[in-house]
Amino acid sequence: MTEPPKSRSRVLIVEDHTLFAESLEVALSLEGYDVRRLPLPEEGGSLATLRSLALRINPRIVLLDLDLGRFGDGAALIAPLSRAGANVVVVTSSVDRARWGGCVRSGARKVLSKSAPLQETLATVRRLHQGLPVMSADELEGLLRAWGADALENQDKRRRLETLTPRERQVLSQLMDGSTVREIASTSVVSEATVRTQVKSILGKLQVSSQLAAVGMAHHVGWQPVTGQTSGNLPHMRHAGPARDS
Incomplete structure (x- = not known):
């Protein structure tokens, strides 16, 4: 089976840390993906604004930060983006496994730590581009279990x-x-x-x-x-x- 051109995989980066976003953009562009960075309004705006802007771009893959500064928790964007057909990958500095579980429960395909090597993020994008799974059943079950325990607490x-x-x-x-x-x-x-x-x-x-x-x-x-x-x-x-x- 011939792999589709990477340029057909539009990757959207939703990240308020400019340096980190630029690093992702450069690395993915060099691999041939159609990479966009979501413009975050300097004044005004809300998560609803970001949601509308992201959906308008119609990405196939979204790399989403959870901490979006004054816009709040990026986790609220996971479900609407997933329903629109985007493969959402959360890239976060959070180490809270229960929170990670909440993300996959909302529809995220994978949660990655910002402290992980950049190659791990690139490999995840490649697998999504190829239509391959990016999370094992054991990993998914473990994250959902952590979310459930936290919800009870x-x-x-x-x-x-x-x-x-x-x-x-x-x-x-x-x-x-x-x-x-x-x-x-x-x-x-x-x-x-x-x-x-x-x-x-x-x-x-x-x-x-x-x-x-x-x-x-x-x-x-x-x-x-x-x-x-x-x-x-x-x-x-x-x-x-x-x-x-x-």
Whole structure:
């Protein structure tokens, strides 16, 4: 079977680190691929903007970073690009296997580490161009298992957060904003001792040992306060995707 010309395989690079993107572009261009870099708007724009721009290019293969700076988590682009027929390869600095599992569950064909040799990325593109598999069943199963275990853990963390009283949710949201116990007491017109008691209750219910750990848990599972809250408009659970470093 004759291999199709590489120029027919349009490769799109979605990456906000210019040097890394340029390295990929040069290496793939030298191999004969039709390589494009997605232009990231300097001002304005969102993930929806990037999605529209990427789909307009109609790539066969997409090399996607997860950390897209002010645009947010690139994982949100995996499903729409995959549904459009693109082979999405995530190239990330994240070492979180659960997050990798989430990517393949959304449709990514492969997840590669940025610390891996460039040849590994090139080899993956070559195999996709040839219509060959790029991930073994064992690798896929391992990543999905890691994602599943993390999802169960996050579910338990959300359950603990739901046990907080309205006042405790309000205090936690203020801790997430960087307020100190003294500042919370001042704005709430209560004593510092009262706030410390509330914080202690929060830590007990969340089963953590520090304010930092409580804030980290809330961020990790996507718990966010309602903006512009008042005493009658308290924070609640919003089941967004986990927020992780990429």
